[in-house]
Amino acid sequence: MKLLAAIFPAFLALLVAAQNFNDVTLEIINTDLAPDGFTRSTVSANGTFPGPIIRATKGDTLRVTVNNQLTDPTMRRSTTLDFDGIFFDSSNVYNEGTPFVTTCPFGPNASYTYVLPLGNQTGSYWYHSQLSLQYADGLRGALIIYDPDDPQADLYDVDDDSTIWFLGDWWHNASIAMLESYQATQIIPVADSGLFNGAGRFNTGPLTEYAVSTVTSGTRYRMRIINASARSDFTVSVDNHTMTVIGADGVATEPHTVTEMLIHAGQRYDIVLTADQPVGNYWINTILSGGNAAHNLNLNATLGRGILRYEGAPNAEPTTPMTLGPADPIILNEWELTPLDPVPVPPFDVELSFVTSMTANASSPSGFNSQWNINNVSYVSPVVPTLLKVLGGATSADDFNVTENTFVIPANKVVQINFVPDPNNELHPFHLHGGNFWVIKSNGSDIVNEVNPIRRDVAAAASGGTILRFTTDHAGPWFFHCHIFFHMNAGLASVIAQGLNETRTDVHPTEAWDNLCDAYYALPC
Incomplete structure (x- = not known):
């Protein structure tokens, strides 16, 4: 017994040392931001929208320390984070972050560290506040798990921070007021704008700069598209380009080429986009749908978009019209996707x-x-x-x-x-x-x-x-x-x-x- 007592601490230390810990700290603060040109108080991670990208590698154990410094009473001041799509085993369910299901929220001047063993998961995910409607106030960001031995690596040349397309709906009103409005009217507030990588415009608003995704001719890009909306769908296309889907919600799929896709709130798609067109600027069409736009005259679905800019192209917007997408699209149908590594489907009990x-x-x-x-x-x-x-x-x-x-x-x-x-x-x-x-x-x-x-x-x-x-x-x-x-x-x-x-x-x-x-x-x- 004495021998075991002496050996066990050393064994435990080796076990802990063998884990690849990835430490991230998020300061949750109220910050004035204007992603579409309208300045409002937000709930933000580290003062930005989207929040900072959390990067991990297959097999990592993420430790995400969240420090709550919220003060604005127009929004929830407690918080709790959910990591959308991340698997949890039963021993770690208490770190899962769902308020009043697996945990309780925590208030201002408090902190909590979420420990997430990632195991064999890879792919595109995101994090957001799970409390009430708080993530509509801004607390959301990308979480990407890279695979050093990606079986699809031969399909693309570039996969980094620049290839993340983070989509989201945006409101000028704070979440508490919006929920009260919904309670009173039975009408969900319509977003003021749609955002592509944290930028967009609204009717009668200032001409804010669109976010740019820069590419080099002849290069293939793994674009990770995340719909971080609290309500809205987005229809995504890129003028004159095709998109080859290779992943859905973190699961690799056989390549499937389309020119237009509908992506629902919370969903993610990984695509390969090849820069195979003449050098220039092209619209990335991310068309928001969600509710009757007559309920919010700020919303113009065509103004939430980005720019695909080839190296060597002028620093300018495309000269082509803003459209809703291709005239004769090849549409992504979910049921046409097949997994790269099928898992046999057992009969149900x-x-x-x-x-x-x-x-x-x-x-x-x-x-x-x-x-x-x-x-x-x-x-x-x-x-x-x-x-x-x-x-x-x-x-x-x-x-x-x-x-x-x-x-x-x-x-x-x-x-x-x-x-x-x-x-x-x-x-x-x-x-x-x-x-x-x-x-x-x-x-x-x-x-x-x-x-x-x-x-x-x-x-x-x-x-x-x-x-x-x-x-x-x-x-x-x-x-x-x-x-x-x-x-x-x-x-x-x-x-x-x-x-x-x-x-x-x-x-x-x-x-x-x-x-x-x-x-x-x-x-x-």
Whole structure:
């Protein structure tokens, strides 16, 4: 025993030393910014929009320290970060960042360090505030995991910070006021502008400079397109150029060439773009759609765009018209994508049907006059986070409030979720935290693919009867919600609680995590 006691600390030290830690610090502050020319107070990471790029390499363990220094009362002053698309094993679920599911937020003058072992994941991801509608105020940025042995490396020549295309909708009003407006009117506020890499314009606004993506003739670029919107879709194209899709939501795909793609809130696509046109300036068309533009006369969908500039071209805007994209586009259809490395799709053990609906209810528990529902239940965040309830002994759905909309499923099962078709329903980009799913049936297609469907973590569910399938092979409660955050805040969310007994065995939170809820509920109102 003495020998073991002497050896174990040395072994542990070697184990820790073998890990490749990647340390990042984000200072969350209120900063006046004007990405589209209109100056407003924002919630920002390190004072910028987008926030700083978090870069990692396959196999790294990320340690992201978040220091909350927020002071502006027009927006939420507590915060918590979500790392969209990053997998978490059951032992690390408490670092996942979903408020009142896996953690509590933390207030001003407090800090928390998220530890994220990245394992074998590679690809394009992003981070954002998961609290309320706070990321619409600016707290969002790219997270890229590079693969030194990328099997697709022969398809491109350049893949660096300059090849990230970060798209987002932008509002001139702060999030608390917008949620209050939504509560009162049942109308989601329409964005004032769309932004490409943190720049854009709005009707009657100043002629701010568009963000430029610089290329060299004859060179192939891996462009990483991230839709970091709180509401909006973007239709993306590049004048006179094709785009070859090689990845979706961090999963490599067989090359598939298109000239136009629709990308929903939260989704990411990796494309190869070849600089094969005459030297010049070309419009990168990123056309925002989300709501009736008549509800916000600032919005001009054609003004949220970028410039593809060849080396040697003048420092000027393209002389060609701003269009909505190619006249005869080759459109990206999700169901036409196939994975580079197909994972066999197992038959399902558990089948769930999800009916999404909106009802007018002035006395809804969420406080919204228009509440969104899954199977007639509108999600309301609990006071005690789901994970704390599980660690405290919760074993079945009856141990959670009905409004937590928690589906309890044993470990190591295969779950299929069928979204019931409804031609009157809106489109909802549903996102699964902590893992991803096979898209067995895409919205807009009648094809059911149980052989080689793509895997991703955000998929459109609307009138077309989307079918998703995933395994419960990592225990813990995982948020599953619409990535239109107005809908999410009005109840369009659920929790997939996987393997509760295994969660209690595997999860051993840190003292820092244990203290979060007491500190949060001690904050002044």
